[in-house]
Amino acid sequence: MSEIMPHLKLSKEQAAPFALLPGDPKRLDRIAPYLEDVRELAFNREFRSLKGSFRGVEVMAVSTGIGGASAAIAVEELHRIGVRAMIRIGSCGALKKGISLGDLIIASGAVRNDGTSSSYVDSAYPAVPDPQLFMALMESARESRVPCHAGIIRSHDSFYIDEEKEICEYWSKKGVLGSDMETAALFVTGGLRGVKTASILNTVVQYEESLEENINLYTGGESAMMRGEQAEILTALQAFVRISQNQEGRI
Numbered sequence: 001m002s003e004i005m006p007h008l009k010l011s012k013e014q015a016a017p018f019a020l021l022p023g024d025p026k027r028l029d030r031i032a033p034y035l036e037d038v039r040e041l042a043f044n045r046e047f048r049s050l051k052g053s054f055r056g057v058e059v060m061a062v063s064t065g066i067g068g069a070s071a072a073i074a075v076e077e078l079h080r081i082g083v084r085a086m087i088r089i090g091s092c093g094a095l096k097k098g099i100s101l102g103d104l105i106i107a108s109g110a111v112r113n114d115g116t117s118s119s120y121v122d123s124a125y126p127a128v129p130d131p132q133l134f135m136a137l138m139e140s141a142r143e144s145r146v147p148c149h150a151g152i153i154r155s156h157d158s159f160y161i162d163e164e165k166e167i168c169e170y171w172s173k174k175g176v177l178g179s180d181m182e183t184a185a186l187f188v189t190g191g192l193r194g195v196k197t198a199s200i201l202n203t204v205v206q207y208e209e210s211l212e213e214n215i216n217l218y219t220g221g222e223s224a225m226m227r228g229e230q231a232e233i234l235t236a237l238q239a240f241v242r243i244s245q246n247q248e249g250r251i
């Protein structure tokens with residue numbers, strides 16, 4: 001057997017070409033019902049993994065934990081075992097009025113307000129998704145008619161800094177749609193390593209509403225957010241099918 005990755009505890013033999021990347025390890029329980037032949041692979045620290053197939057396409061799901069640092073570790077180790085395309089299926093807070101709970105946001109780029117992406121490369125390097133994977137997500141979302149927005153999001157490292165409200169207002173005025181913590185690191189590490197990445201986010205906090213209250217509702221299973229989560233999982237899986245068909249299996 002080949003080398004076992006130190007954090008994910010996975011080896012090349014266990015890899016699939018495609019991986020869904022939720023933040024929360026518990027989200028894997030809600031991804032599993034969409035897959036056939038599901039096997040749980042490993043669970044070390046925040047990194048829980050499983051593998052199965054969706055409409056004949058082999059996929060993994062690997063949780064990345066909270067923040068860019070652990071997301072970048074997941075991207076690096078998945079790349080090393082041979083995963084070629086990764087879609088983050090995350091949650092986010094809206095930065096724009098009119099984006100409702102459970103609405104999806106497909107990131108066309110990310111403001112790099114995180115530390116991890118800056119430790120990799122100069123901040124002039126863009127945090128952008130792979131265009132083919134981004135298009136596949138857009139087409140899947142359009143086809144399934146889920147409430148969906150596309151645009152720039154902002155990735156950050158903490159909810160609890162003193163200036164959080166002012167920072168959110170600033171980026172909201174610049175037209176940024178929402179906030180998460182991992183997309184910038186995912187896009188930058190993916191870009192540097194030649195891995196296809198994309199990010200689709202389920203809105204769990206509306207703009208100017210209580211963050212703590214809404215995240216508690218989400219983790220408690222509130223329905224609009226759960227519908228959003230189901231929609232992002234399905235949209236991402238359909239995007240993988242789409243690109244595997246477009247390229248006759250070559251990605």
Ligand SMILES: O=P(O)(O)O[C@H]1O[C@H](CO)[C@@H](O)[C@H]1O
Pocket residue numbers: 022023024065066067089090091092179180181182215
């Ligand atoms: O629900 P996930 O995918 O973890 O995403 C969001 O939720 C966490 C914060 O509550 C951060 O990881 C943020 O990016």
Ligand SMILES: O=c1cc[nH]c(=O)[nH]1
Pocket residue numbers: 091092093094179180181204205211
């Ligand atoms: O407001 C929010 C909600 C989830 N994740 C974030 O990063 N921000």
